[in-house]
Amino acid sequence: MSGTQPLSFFESVEKSFDKAAQFTHWNPGVLEQIKACNAVYRMRFPVKMDDGRIEVIEAYRVQHSHHKLPCKGGIRFAAEVNQDEVMALASLMTYKCAIVNVPFGGGKGGIKVNPKKYSSFELEKITRRYTAELVKKNFIGPGIDVPAPDYGTGEKEMAWILDTYASIHAGEVDAMACVTGKPVSQGGVRGRKEATGLGVFFGIREVCHIPELMEKVGLTPGVEGKRVVVQGLGNVGYHSAYFFSKAGAKIIGLAEYEGSIYNEDGLDIDAVVEHRKATGSILNFPGAKNFAKNIDALEMDCDILIPAALEQVITGENAPRVKARIIGEAANGPLTPEADEIFIQKGTLVIPDMYLNAGGVTVSYFEWLKNLSHVRYGRMEKRFTENLNTHILTQMEELTGKQVTQKEKTLIMHGPDEIDLVHSGLEETMITATQEVMQVWRDNPNIPDMRTAAYVVAINKVATSYAELGIFP
Ligand SMILES: NC(=O)C1=CN([C@@H]2O[C@H](COP(=O)(O)OP(=O)(O)OC[C@H]3O[C@@H](n4cnc5c(N)ncnc54)[C@H](O)[C@@H]3O)[C@@H](O)[C@H]2O)C=CC1
Numbered sequence: 001m002s003g004t005q006p007l008s009f010f011e012s013v014e015k016s017f018d019k020a021a022q023f024t025h026w027n028p029g030v031l032e033q034i035k036a037c038n039a040v041y042r043m044r045f046p047v048k049m050d051d052g053r054i055e056v057i058e059a060y061r062v063q064h065s066h067h068k069l070p071c072k073g074g075i076r077f078a079a080e081v082n083q084d085e086v087m088a089l090a091s092l093m094t095y096k097c098a099i100v101n102v103p104f105g106g107g108k109g110g111i112k113v114n115p116k117k118y119s120s121f122e123l124e125k126i127t128r129r130y131t132a133e134l135v136k137k138n139f140i141g142p143g144i145d146v147p148a149p150d151y152g153t154g155e156k157e158m159a160w161i162l163d164t165y166a167s168i169h170a171g172e173v174d175a176m177a178c179v180t181g182k183p184v185s186q187g188g189v190r191g192r193k194e195a196t197g198l199g200v201f202f203g204i205r206e207v208c209h210i211p212e213l214m215e216k217v218g219l220t221p222g223v224e225g226k227r228v229v230v231q232g233l234g235n236v237g238y239h240s241a242y243f244f245s246k247a248g249a250k251i252i253g254l255a256e257y258e259g260s261i262y263n264e265d266g267l268d269i270d271a272v273v274e275h276r277k278a279t280g281s282i283l284n285f286p287g288a289k290n291f292a293k294n295i296d297a298l299e300m301d302c303d304i305l306i307p308a309a310l311e312q313v314i315t316g317e318n319a320p321r322v323k324a325r326i327i328g329e330a331a332n333g334p335l336t337p338e339a340d341e342i343f344i345q346k347g348t349l350v351i352p353d354m355y356l357n358a359g360g361v362t363v364s365y366f367e368w369l370k371n372l373s374h375v376r377y378g379r380m381e382k383r384f385t386e387n388l389n390t391h392i393l394t395q396m397e398e399l400t401g402k403q404v405t406q407k408e409k410t411l412i413m414h415g416p417d418e419i420d421l422v423h424s425g426l427e428e429t430m431i432t433a434t435q436e437v438m439q440v441w442r443d444n445p446n447i448p449d450m451r452t453a454a455y456v457v458a459i460n461k462v463a464t465s466y467a468e469l470g471i472f473p
């Protein structure tokens with residue numbers, strides 16, 4: 001794309017990739033292979049609506065990389081879905097999985113519908129038909145391609161996908177692993193729902209403890225007391241805001257479709273959600289100042305800005321007016337490459353999507369492993385462990401000469417619960433990923449920003465995987 005025409009989302013991802021590729025030593029052919037989308041399935045299918053009308057639905061599934069299988073990535077329901085967008089999102093999945101060492105290739109799906117305009121029955125028919133199309137073309141399966149929730153979808157849609165897939169593949173013992181983000185009763189894992197937001201929190205918290213970065217942005221270390229603005233109060237935005245509040249940060253600004261609200265003393269996130277449920281809007285929340293546009297929140301004076309809605313919301317046009325010192329990309333692709341350049345000049349720290357929002361896929365990986373291993377995580381059955389654990393407890397007390405506390409006793413007798421395992425696995429993943437990206441950035445002072453460092457980590461890992469497959473010398 002040339003001249004003044006803005007880059008598409010996929011072109012933006014390619015541009016960031018090329019910027020980073022110059023800091024690697026890989027042959028151009030290898031880089032070309034990593035960048036390309038391996039397979040794009042564009043489908044159209046008819047669905048009969050509640051009023052008898054036939055609507056032709058446009059949908060996609062893109063498998064960006066087969067360097068590891070299955071492919072993995074969410075399914076988006078939005079009126080704006082298009083092929084370029086799904087290709088960009090699938091590419092980001094490849095790089096994201098590589099950074100957090102989740103052994104999948106990148107994939108993504110999208111159905112071009114505004115879910116708010118359809119009844120639940122219509123959405124179920126659309127989701128089931130989409131799944132059948134994926135089965136027909138071999139674009140879904142525990143070892144082929146495993147969808148998950150994304151913008152506009154959640155547990156309900158994942159349950160429909162599982163049910164449709166399992167009905168077609170009757171008797172396939174691993175069928176449950178064909179999709180993640182399912183309800184716990186349908187083989188889901190505890191902790192997936194909040195995983196992306198919690199991962200965003202862990203990632204930003206880790207960065208906030210790196211003295212050289214905090215010095216660069218002129219903030220004190222730690223998240224406590226930080227003034228945070230969040231755009232988008234869906235799955236990722238809500239949970240990010242929730243975990244920041246819990247850690248003592250102040251959510252001073254929020255944006256949803258209908259506008260933005262601001263309160264320097266802090267907003268109670270759950271009360272805002274309740275207010276929106278009751279009134280249909282976040283506006284007019286008691287004590288908060290209203291702003292007519294959702295983009296107004298992006299320009300509020302704050303320490304940390306978390307865009308958690310859609311892509312390309314911060315561009316070369318509004319980036320100069322963004323006041324945040326840290327931008328944590330919870331959404332996929334919220335900044336354009338022009339915005340990136342402006343933030344490098346301004347000294348604003350951008351924590352990139354492709355590792356910051358990897359909490360979702362990390363916990364999806366745990367869910368997939370749980371489904372394939374057919375065991376449950378966490379607390380063992382009492383009948384297997386009681387005698388042994390009582391013995392350990394007695395030995396501990398004898399050896400230390402002290403009585404164990406009630407908390408220690410519960411842990412020894414029952415082991416950690418599934419949610420503890422998932423949260424600690426996610427925390428460890430986000431800390432390790434932050435350190436790996438930081439190491440590359442520190443090792444090469446010419447790398448201009450954290451996004452480029454993250455891409456370098458991802459490119460090196462995917463290229464190494466191809467090289468070890470024997471495909472490239
Ligand atoms: N759900 C997941 O596990 C993951 C999601 N993501 C990304 O996070 C972003 C959000 O996804 P979810 O929270 O799952 O979607 P969601 O559908 O649960 O919530 C998105 C929210 O953003 C709001 N919104 C849309 N445009 C807006 C605007 N211009 N200003 C303010 N609010 C706006 C919507 O009304 C909705 O409430 C997407 O970019 C998605 O790709 C990334 C990793 C995993």
Ligand SMILES: O=C(O)CCC(=O)C(=O)O
Pocket residue numbers: 072073074075093096146147148149150180181332357358360361362364
């Ligand atoms: O949980 C997953 O498998 C994918 C989540 C996702 O779509 C994303 O990280 O953008």
